Amino acid sequence: MSTMKLEKITTEPLKPSAKARDRWYDDACGTAHALELVGERWSLMIVREMMFGPRRFGDIRAALPGLSANVLTQRLETLENHGIVVRSKLPPPASVQVYGLTDWGYEADQLLMVLGNWAARSPGHDPTLPLSKTSLMLSFRTMFRAENARDARMTVGFRLGEETFRVLIADGTLTPTRGKIDDAGVTFTTSPEAMAGYVYGKVPLEAMEDTGAIAITGDRALALAYQTFFDLPPKAPCPA
Numbered sequence: 015m016s017t018m019k020l021e022k023i024t025t026e027p028l029k030p031s032a033k034a035r036d037r038w039y040d041d042a043c044g045t046a047h048a049l050e051l052v053g054e055r056w057s058l059m060i061v062r063e064m065m066f067g068p069r070r071f072g073d074i075r076a077a078l079p080g081l082s083a084n085v086l087t088q089r090l091e092t093l094e095n096h097g098i099v100v101r102s103k104l105p106p107p108a109s110v111q112v113y114g115l116t117d118w119g120y121e122a123d124q125l126l127m128v129l130g131n132w133a134a135r136s137p138g139h140d141p142t143l144p145l146s147k148t149s150l151m152l153s154f155r156t157m158f159r160a161e162n163a164r165d166a167r168m169t170v171g172f173r174l175g176e177e178t179f180r181v182l183i184a185d186g187t188l189t190p191t192r193g194k195i196d197d198a199g200v201t202f203t204t205s206p207e208a209m210a211g212y213v214y215g216k217v218p219l220e221a222m223e224d225t226g227a228i229a230i231t232g233d234r235a236l237a238l239a240y241q242t243f244f245d246l247p248p249k250a251p252c253p254a
Contacts, residue, residue, distance in 0.1 A: 051096050052122070056081050057089050058129075061098065061115065061122050063148050066179075066192040068102060068114030077146040098122070123152075130156045135250045141214055142207070147174045150206040151181070151190040154244065157214070160186035163243045168236050171195030173203040183243070200232035200240070213244050 037054075039046040052058045056078065063069055063077045075086055090113055093099040098119040104110050115122075130153065133139060145153075151172075163183055172179040172195070180198065182189045195201055202209060208227035211217050219238060222228035230237045 048125070051098065052093075054089065054092070056085060057093060058122075058126070060086070060089050060093065061119065062126055062152065063146065064099070064113060064115045065120070065123055065126070065148060065152060066190070068104075068112035070110060070112050074113065077148065079144075093119075126152060127156045131247060135247050137249050137252050141210060141246070145206040145210055147177055147179070147206050150174070150209055151179050151192075153210070154181060154190055154213070155188050157244045157246060158183075158188040159243060159245050162245070163188075166239065166243070168200075168239075169195075169198050170236065170240055171198030171201035171232075172209070173201060174206060174209075188243075198232060200230055200234070200236040202228055202230055202237065204228040213241055214246055216241065 038050045041047075052061060059078055059081075060074060063074050069077075071083075071086065071090075074090075075081060075083060078086075090099060094101060094113075097116055099113055100116050100119075102112055102114055104112055134141075134157070163186065167184045168182075170181040170183070172181070177192065178195045180191050180193055180195050182191075204212075204222075204227060208222060212219065212222050212228060219228065219230075219234075219241070223230070
């Protein structure tokens with residue numbers, strides 16, 4: 015999560031339109047209300063992209079290439095109205111508007127983990143589809159197997175295009191953050207799709223290096239060990 019001090023941009027709260035209210039379930043179940051809050055197409059994925067700190071409008075759009083600027087504007091407006099997203103301004107010299115999650119909005123990370131783990135069991139899940147950088151980091155946290163890592167302690171860096179992420183493994187937990195990777199014992203320079211192929215597809219590191227899909231700097235033993243810490247859940251049986 016970003017540590018920069020942001021200037022909150024206050025706006026008049028929006029009122030759900032009659033059309034939006036028509037799509038609500040009028041059901042007291044918390045699950046029903048959760049779907050009212052983040053169940054519209056793209057909404058939960060937009061929330062996902064802010065899990066490592068506030069993002070500019072263009073950053074969110076770039077991470078979700080199928081999402082139009084118009085729909086993104088609408089979804090951000092709705093999420094802000096629901097108290098999930100807040101608009102802020104970066105301090106000078108940037109002074110640009112960003113969108114981030116409220117404290118309550120960040121609590122949706124547990125929802126993302128449970129949904130991701132459940133959906134990975136779907137026989138129709140295709141792990142070869144495009145993957146955002148944030149999705150990759152969240153998948154590491156979701157699919158990490160503490161029993162595989164045992165007492166491992168390491169810091170792993172990732173260069174994914176212009177962004178860097180740091181993954182700390184210690185005491186049976188995995189913690190990803192966006193930011194500096196100066197203290198990483200090993201660093202992967204790669205793409206989200208290639209890294210997913212290495213970790214989840216168990217493609218040998220040498221093969222990834224030979225094709226240029228992955229380059230590593232630092233301790234090679236850590237790079238090899240990292241692959242062993244993750245397993246996808248077994249697929250659910252198809253009905254007869």
